[in-house]
Amino acid sequence: MSHYKLIFTGPSGAGKSTAIDALSDIPVVTTEAKASDRDRSKEFKKTITVALDYGVIRLPNKDKIHLYGTPGQERFDFMWELLIEGGLGLILLIDNAREKPLEDLRFFVKAFEGFIRSTKVAVGVTRMDLSPTPSLDEYHKTLRLLGLNPPVFEVDARQKADVALLLQALLYTLDPCLHQEAETAAA
Amino acid sequence: MDQQSRQLLSMVFKGPAKGRYQLVEKPEQAQLAIFDWDHWQAEKLWQDFRKNYPALPTVVLSLTPRELEHSVFVNKPLSVNNLLDALSKIQSTDVAATVAAPVKTQKNNRLAFDLAIEAQEEAFHEFCGHAPNIDPSNQTEIHRLFYQPDKYLQGCLQTELADVRHKLHVHGVVFENLSEPFLLLPKSNRVFYGKGFNDTKLHMMASLPMQCNRSRIQHLTEKAVADYQAQHQLVEMPLDHLLWKMSLWTARGRIPQETDLNRPIVLLHWPNFTRLVVTPYALQIAALWVEKPLSLLETVRVLNIPQRYVFSFYSAASALGIAFPERREGLRAEESANKPLPQHHAKRGLLKRLLAHITG
Known part of the structure; x- marks a missing residue:
């Protein structure tokens, strides 16, 4: 039995927890992790509690895919580095109803740049029904300026079909010929 | 059968x-x-x-x-x-x-996703047709790969959209030669149509050749659009969704006339698949093309899939203006031609099992 990770990130309220719940074989658990945070203004360390969303996909051969939702607050970005280690790929959810969603997009892409370059990312834009702008075209333009051309879909995080399709797109960006017979199962 | x-x-x-x-x-x-x-x-x-x-x-x-x-x-x-x-x-x-x-x-x-693809294929005959692969060197057969969008409603819509896109005073386009009200709003990427236009009827209209009678097409100002909407009971849909679906119905696994089978295809970006008809292998084709422009025939070969699914995807994506033959010349074209094909992922077995789980 092996363990793997998929990372869900994005600002608070973008639907990470709901998306994980849509895919997870267990109810989403919000775990609390003790972490050491450097207070930049006072330059001392303090221990804080960080909430992580956690779900799991159980595969028939007993392999497990752990689904982690990062804490949304930027101040916890030190946690992200720990979380992404060994991750298969990144699902980035952006809430279109927030004040500056394209800035959120830029922020998260830059924050996870190394991870994205070594794996792949798929972007889900949530709450477009409430706020249709910026359009997906604007997301594509912003991403192109960042040197990326990933899948960007309108997503309702409550809809399993939407979240599953976003994950499928991520998997095919990792290997477009995934439908073909596997020569080896390296995993 | x-x-x-x-x-x-x-x-x-x-x-x-x-x-x-x-x-x-x-x-x-x-x-x-x-x-x-x-x-x-x-x-x-x-x-x-x-x-x-x-x-x-x-x-x-x-x-x-x-x-x-x-x-x-x-x-x-x-x-x-x-x-x-x-x-x-x-x-x-x-x-x-x-x-x-x-x-x-x-x-x-x-794997369950093989079965899912088979089920998908079954359900997508109306969009992708049944045509077997055709040898492109077979001159007597090759014409069967092509269709002429301008002989159908699809071409008529695309011509009008291209025509009014930059006309600031035109806010809507009404087609009076159809059996139900039909209003395009190009600037807001919306289409409004009468309730009688269910999928069956739209499918039929998309499949039948028709003359694009320009005298029965009206360009409307902003006020005229509001009046038209007030007069009719209309259903709303994003224009891209309609164009995508309509081009699939019209193309049925074929490609627009004059498409070069051997010229690399550029996919500007992924289509918004959560809101569009996802034809078999569309995700794989998109994933491949955003990485490296490949010709239609090369795509068939690399993915080892039936031609009709590559052609369907291309026809729909080109109707939306996001897929087109490589136009760049010189260094940039060379660069993209020299890009390596995406490699098999080291954890392919795992990814396949995960895919089977979520599509199963």
Whole structure:
């Protein structure tokens, strides 16, 4: 039995927890992790509690895919580095109803740049029904300026079909010929 | 088997059989077969079938009782219960349990997403057609790969959209030559149409050749659009969704005339697949093309999939303006041509299992 990770990130309220719940074989658990945070203004360390969303996909051969939702607050970005280690790929959810969603997009892409370059990312834009702008075209333009051309879909995080399709797109960006017979199962 | 029979079987399998069976395209993919003995060439077909699949458990349908090896007979007229009884019997008999054992083992290893793709293919005939691959060097056949969008409503819509896109005073376009109200709002990427335009009707309109009668097309100002919307009961849809679907219906697995089969195709960005019809292998094609422009024929070869699915995807994506033949020349074109093909992922087995889990 092996363990793997998929990372869900994005600002608070973008639907990470709901998306994980849509895919997870267990109810989403919000775990609390003790972490050491450097207070930049006072330059001392303090221990804080960080909430992580956690779900799991159980595969028939007993392999497990752990689904982690990062804490949304930027101040916890030190946690992200720990979380992404060994991750298969990144699902980035952006809430279109927030004040500056394209800035959120830029922020998260830059924050996870190394991870994205070594794996792949798929972007889900949530709450477009409430706020249709910026359009997906604007997301594509912003991403192109960042040197990326990933899948960007309108997503309702409550809809399993939407979240599953976003994950499928991520998997095919990792290997477009995934439908073909596997020569080896390296995993 | 004709389309109607396929459809009926598909309904039986999804309904009364509760999804226990699925139709597949090729006999080599099947665990069980159904054979109609009343076909006019039944004997010859049976011999060929048994030559290739000597032990495949088979339900034989006929007006006249027959005893055949590795088979269960069902008398016509066929009833749903008789068919399901026979399928269940053939699965539980020694015949199936012994001779089909290797097949069963093999099939158990097949991933759920293979089955999902087969089910998808079944459901997408109306969008992608049934056409087999055509040898592009066969000059007598090659014309079957192409269609002329401007002979259909699709072309008419695209021409109008291109025409008004930059006319600031035009806010809407009304087509008066259709049986229901039909209003395009290019600037807001919306289309409004009468309630009578259900999918069946839109499908029919998209498939039938028509003349684009420009005298029956009106350009509207902002106020005229508001008046038109107030006068009619209209249903709203994003224009991209309609264009995508309509071009699939019109193309049915073909590509616009003059498309160069050997010129690399650039995909500007991924389509918004959560809101569009996702044809078989569309995700794979998109993933490939955003990485490296490839010609239509090369895409068929690399992905090892039927031509019609590549052509369908291209036709729909090009109707949206996001896929087009490589236009760049010189260094940039060379750079993209020299990009390596995406590699097999080191954890391909795992990714396949995960894909099977989420599509299963």
